[in-house]
Amino acid sequence: MSIQLRNTQSKYGLIAMLLHWGMAILIVGMFTLGTYMVELDYYHPWYKQAPDLHRSFGVIVAGLMIYRLGWRLSNVRPRALGEAWEHRIATWLHRLFYVLIAAIVVSGYLITTADGQPVSVFNWFKIPATISGFDNQEDIAGEIHEWLTTTLIVLVFLHALAALKHHFINRDYTLLRMLGKSDSPITAGQPDAPMTSQRTTRSNNTTTTTTKE
Numbered sequence: 001m002s003i004q005l006r007n008t009q010s011k012y013g014l015i016a017m018l019l020h021w022g023m024a025i026l027i028v029g030m031f032t033l034g035t036y037m038v039e040l041d042y043y044h045p046w047y048k049q050a051p052d053l054h055r056s057f058g059v060i061v062a063g064l065m066i067y068r069l070g071w072r073l074s075n076v077r078p079r080a081l082g083e084a085w086e087h088r089i090a091t092w093l094h095r096l097f098y099v100l101i102a103a104i105v106v107s108g109y110l111i112t113t114a115d116g117q118p119v120s121v122f123n124w125f126k127i128p129a130t131i132s133g134f135d136n137q138e139d140i141a142g143e144i145h146e147w148l149t150t151t152l153i154v155l156v157f158l159h160a161l162a163a164l165k166h167h168f169i170n171r172d173y174t175l176l177r178m179l180g181k182s183d184s185p186i187t188a189g190q191p192d193a194p195m196t197s198q199r200t201t202r203s204n205n206t207t208t209t210t211t212k213e
Contacts, residue, residue: 003180006075006076007075007076007077007078008076008078008182009076009078009079010078010079010177010182010183011078011177011180011181011182011183012078012177012178012180013075014180015071016071016072016075016178017178017179017180019064019067019068019071020068020178021178022064023061023064023065023068024156026057026060026061026064027061027101027152027153027156028153028156029057030054030057030058030061031149031152031153033050033053033054033057034054034149036050037050037051037054052120054108055108055112055119055120055121056120056121056122058104058105058108059105059119059121059127060121061101061105062101062102062105065098065101065102065105069098078177078183081166081170081172081173081174081183082166082170082172082174086162090162093155093158093159096155097152097155097159100148100151100152100155101152103144103148104145104148104149104152107141107142107144107145107148108141108145109127109131110131110137110138110141111137111138111141111142111145112129113129113130113131113132114132114133114134114137114138114141115132115138116129116132116133117129163175163178
């Protein structure tokens, strides 16, 4: 099976898959780290290291989000599977993901720069504090950051449930396409066919060929 970099009408390309799963791992990992680090006391060895990693990976997520958006806009999108109402929900959910991630990055930046300190990224470079000094900036941005991240992780969970629903109930290729499998047996413009029907069709075709021989 050949792996293509760009998307096609029937499958996602390697770049889209890496961006999707990479950001998913980073977002879940950062939420876990953020939940863990707020409970640390001053003398814990990870008291300073955990926030530094959290901020650094946050900048990585921001960069990947921008790149992913550009890649998404410059690539063909595999045709949607499922009902029309599912397509609309999926479209708005993806848009909400981008908005939430952008707002989380901004609120995290405002937390870090509240006292005028720059954001250090793995000690490679620093992002200067351009917005700082507002009353209760760190507390307000922190509250917003917490609510936004909780909302995002809930939506990620629902997104995962929807993918599993497509796989186990609808039995279509929605999840498998993001794992590199093509739904090419379904041609564009035709009704969605479940995977079981496609397997049956292939089996029938094989039987017919064998009979002719």
